[in-house]
Amino acid sequence: MARALLIAAVASGQGKTSFTCALAHRLRRQGRRVRAFKVGPDFIDPCHLAAVTGAPVHNLDLWMVGEARCAQWLADAARQADWLLVEGAMGLFDGSPSAADLAARLALPVLAVIDAGAMAETFGALACGLRAYGAPRRLAWAGVAANRVAGEAHARMLRDSLPPGMPWLGHLDDGVPRLPERHLGLVEAHEMQARLPASWQALDAALHLDLAALQRLPAWHRPASLAPPSAPPPLLRGRTVAVARDTAFSFCYAANLDLLCDLGATVTTFSPLADEAVPPGADALYLPGGYPELHAATLARSTRFMTSLRDWHAAGRPLLAECGGMMVCARTLRDLEGRDHAMAGLLDATAEMGTRLAGIGLHAWDTPHGELRGHVFHYGQLHAHATLVPAARTRPQHHGRPEAVYRERGLTASFFHACFASNPEATAALFGA
Structure with a gap:
């Protein structure tokens, strides 16, 4: 069975898509099969996730799609993959339903990505706050990672700010070119197709990852209470x-x-x-x-x-x-x-x-x-x-x-x-x- 990870943040613009693409590229380069998903309504981020994984990306939303269908899509992908990477939307607890709601209902371990570009020990306070705020939902925490890290000394400072029991899973170096944006979000993947492999390689090179800690995550299983949704009737057959x-x-x-x-x-x-x-x-x-x-x-x-x-x-x-x-x-x-x-x-x-x-x-x-x-x-x-x-x-x-x-x-x-x-x-x- 596949392992699963929900990659979340404290807000939009923290680097969720960059981190998810970097992680997917690293895992695929090491021979793992990866399927990606996106929390909530979004057309643009899934294009980048589909391009880096080479597989279709579905949007998981408890209200739009329903809990049973979200679980079924994950279960279908788990039969074909070693890793299920679910990119969150906005901040972890933003919206109703939120990425945290999805993680709790579908038993997805949470990896919080925090932009530490102008931060030191407050990094640990943010990580503690996220974990404490999510306690009533009984979220499973995979750990924390940092984005825009200036160097090894900065990374060590951030890592040492974490309390016992909060795993440090790695960081992305600062200075990696950001994916270009326009008024509706990122520029779509198919518009920058020629540049994407170099972008992924740069993100991969900037990713410092504790892969051994990730490998210790348990295999993901669909919650037993969620039966597969019924198949739709063939109302458009022949059309x-x-x-x-x-x-x-x-x-x-x-x-x-x-x-x-x-x-x-x-x-x-x-x-x-x-x-x-x-x-x-x-x-x-x-x-x-x-x-x-x-x-x-x-x-x-x-x-x-x-x-x-x-x-x-x-x-x-x-x-x-x-x-x-x-x-x-x-x-x-x-x-x-x-x-x-x-x-x-x-x-x-x-x-x-x-x-x-x-x-x-x-x-x-x-x-x-x-x-x-x-x-x-x-x-x-x-x-x-x-x-x-x-x-x-x-x-x-x-x-x-x-x-x-x-x-x-x-x-x-x-x-x-x-x-x-x-x-x-x-x-x-x-x-x-």
């Missing part, structure tokens, strides 16, 4: 779903595509940026989110794609457009420089990119087939003209404002990113079942 997949349409959960296949569908992909038309044999169309604002001029010139999209919509065929996908369905997309680009015009609206976060958080949509869960994270806004009225609105799980859901012929469009596994029947209905 083909075309999915836009390129840099402009890259925000798509791997698990969403898996669920379409589990429903019986055949999934085929195409590239709007390459001006490819919607595949002629498709029965349904999926436009995920991504970065259309960075490629708006190219999309506006993609006449074959735009014509096929308009024809598809005019025929009333099933089309799900999420976030950036919805923006491409507007009449106009206004980019960050204020330039307007003509889009497909399926929605009587102007899509505009902003510089401030316009929506974030877990959301649910009450569909005719039950609650479909997912999340919202966008800087863009849709300025609907007088003729465009929402058919429904999502319901925030904690805070924020509801998001409009538009229905026009066979088109369903929203800033809401659906987690298909949360309701297979509602998902199948969106794609024409």
